[in-house]
Amino acid sequence: MATPTTWWLLPVLLVTFPYCCCSSPGPPTPPSNLECCRPCNQTDCSDIKCIWDPKPHPDIPTIYTLHWKPENEEEEPVTYGNSSDGFIRRENFESHGELRVWVQAQNQNSSVKSQEIVIHTQHIIKPPPPTITSGDGDPLEIHWSTICGKLEFNVGVCDIRYRTENDQNWIWTDYNLSSSYGVTEPQPSTVYVFQVRCKCDPSLISDWTPDFRIKSAESSPVGEVDAWWDCGLLLSNSDCFLNWKNLSISQARGYILGYEITVFYINGTKRLINVSTDNPSSLCVYDERKWRLISSLKDVSSVSVSAYNALGATKPSHLSRQRPGKEATEPKIYLEMNEKNLTVSWNPSSKVSDSIKQYVVQYKECLPGSGSDWIKVDNKQTRVFFKGPFKKYTSYQVLLFAVSNLNEISQLATATGYSVQGVPSKVPSFKVSDLGRTEVTLVWEPVPCSNQRGVILYYEIGLNMQGDPKHISVPVRNINVTSGTTCKLKALSPGQAYTVWIRAVTAAGPSEKVNTTFKTNHQEDYAFVAPIVVIVLLVIIIALISFILCVFHGARKECPLLPQCLYEKVPDPSNSQIFKQMKRQINEPLTWMRGPLYEPYPTISVLEVVEIKSKVFDPDMMKKENGCHLMDCQDDQQEDPTRENSDSTDSRYGRKEYSKMVDSDEERNDCWSSSEEEQSTSGYEKHFMPSPLEIMVE
DSSP states (O other): OOOGGGTTHHHHHHHHHHHHHSOOOOSOOOOEEEEEEEEBOSSOBOOEEEEEEOOOOSSSOOEEEEEEEETTOOOOOEEEOOSSEEEEOGGGSOTTOEEEEEEEEEOSSOEEEOOOEEEETTTTEEOOOOEEEEEEETTEEEEEEOSTTTTTOEEEEEEEEEEETTOOOOEEEEEEOSSEEEOSSOOTTOEEEEEEEEEEETSOBOOOOOOEEEEOOOOOOOSOOOEEEEEOTTOOTTSEEEEEEOOOHHHHOSOOOEEEEEEEETTSOEEEEEEESSSOOTTEEEETTEEEEOSOOTTEEEEEEEEEOSSOBOOOEEEEOOOOOOOOSOOOEEEEEOSSEEEEEEOOOTTTGGGEEEEEEEEEESSTTSSEEEEEEETTOOEEEEEOOOOTTOOEEEEEEEEETTOOEEEEEEEEEOSSOOOOOOOSEEEEEEEOSSOEEEEEEOOOHHHHOSOOOEEEEEEEETTOSSOOOEEEEEEEGGGOSEEEEOSOOTTOEEEEEEEEEETTEEOOOEEEEEEOOSSOOOTTTHHHHHHHHHHHHHHHHHHHHHHHHOSSSOOTTSOGGGSOOOOOGGGOHHHHHHHHHHHSGGGGGSOOOOOSSOOOOOOOOOOOOGGGSOHHHHHHHHTSOHHHHHHHHIIIIIHHHHSOOOTTTSSOOGGGOOOOHHHHHTOOOOHHHHHHSOHHHHHHSOOHHHHHHO
16 A cells, blocks of 8 residues: 555656656658659759658658768758758759658658769759640641740650540540641540640650640441330320430540431321420420420321531431230339439340330339439340439339330330339229128229339228227238229128228338228118119009000090000091092183093992892882981081091091092082992992992982
8 A cells, every 4th residue: 555655656657657667769750752853944943852752650750951062072951841842942952963862750769861863964854844826626636835945945745645525535645756746536526635745855854734635527327316205104195205416526526416206107197397406396305414305296107307507417207106905914013213313124025126126214203294214225235224312202114115126116015113112192092883782892092103202012992890998900901903993891780880991011011000880781782673663563554544545435446545556547638649639620710621640550449330229219118217318318427527526637547537538519418328329338439439229329
């Protein structure tokens, strides 16, 4: 245990312990890579500049000093510089002599020096970079000059390097002895960047010149415009748009003035659309190196697109209209997607691989007109890569197309991808469509793609009884998104109230539930049968009433409730040609001088003549039987039954009955018939055939 007399020794030990137990850092690290030169301006070369790589200790300060002396002298002039360079002034050395140069590093412990170098003051001259005086685009060539002549040196060799403006890799050319350089077969209308450095003889090589840019001459564009369709899911005539990309610099070979679009219609007509790059019309929009034609493409069979500049135009790229059709069962596409990139791969189709000229992979956002891009590859490639960014919780539809050797387009497969998935929104609509005693049919509206926020794996449906003390909601069915939007629940209890819910499920979790309630029927619903039964009974009752009324109406009279087609047809004398001619004769007095009346194909009834006893000719007998004189009887008959029926018409045919028609006054005066004979004589015979009395008189 320490005594009070030893407490004062503790601070001393704490201070001296690190120095006793730890080793000293020692001398500094010697500098390395010492180089010296005489940089020149446009007039002369003065001081010598030396540079080196210092290696100081991080915790101990180090001082660097530059030392030199002529080759045959013992003096050691010293100059103090910073940690990495120092200067030897012009008055301290001769213009044509040698110097020994080194650097010394010193800290609190000791000092060290670098390796000595011997330099010739005339050979370490470093001229300034040459000056590029001019450049031509056609041919692509540059010219430069140096100050070697002013320094009384010979011109040495030069190095040239160049690249295109969009390329970071330099192309080098060493040991060029001339003061110009030209590029053979440059890319047309392309900006090139040049740098040159030279050295005098003898001297060090100069630094590189600043970038010198020059644009090569224009030429006619080459290749084809990359065009593709952007269609909706239904592929209808009204929701397809034409998109195309700018030509690359190597293809454009100059400033593209515009694009010429030829639209071919199904009826054989065509339309020419010219799109200027300086002043696009209202039919087109431009965004991110892509063009979009927003005019209607209804009834279009194909289009062709070509780009043109001041010297020519590209070959038209022909694009047939994509037609709706079923997707092929193969190939299947696979997606690898995040916020930065999208990789699409597929298995080649074994059935149509020989007829496929190229594949086209396209992605687009769910909402029409949003972000979209496509890549065309040959039929041997089965993998493409798209660079993002891709939005979170946004549906991207990826489509794989095949272009045949005949330029026919067919859709092979589709897939949906998300860079990041989230919980979907709730189902927009959920209701009962059909309700029975022990079953119910449910229908819902799927979550729209803009609100899905992830790939919908399935829709989950749950059911629980109302009034159940446990009130536990149990999922009863998972409906795949490809199985439709209806579901039938069976084995329910009759007359029971239920609560049913639905929610969409993605990889990130389920959505909010949407509830609806219903109550099953106590008995099967036959309400729809009752109207049919009532209608059938009414038809039967009406038919029976009609039949009874017709029976009691009379055998000879028509029934107004029965159709007229059930009655026997009676010839209509008004249609006779004789009657028509007689009517004209009556109206025209001179027509009696014309020829006899003629009716083609007349129908004549057969009349059987029966001889009657002499009482027919007995006026008294006739008067007795009839109760009236023949003439009076005739008048009475005319006033009674004939008048009764004179105003009536045949309801079946809209004409008068034959019994009411009188041919002439002669017949009216020769009335002799009895009631018995009138009953046995038909109306047609009575009016159109001679009577038995007339035959007997003759």
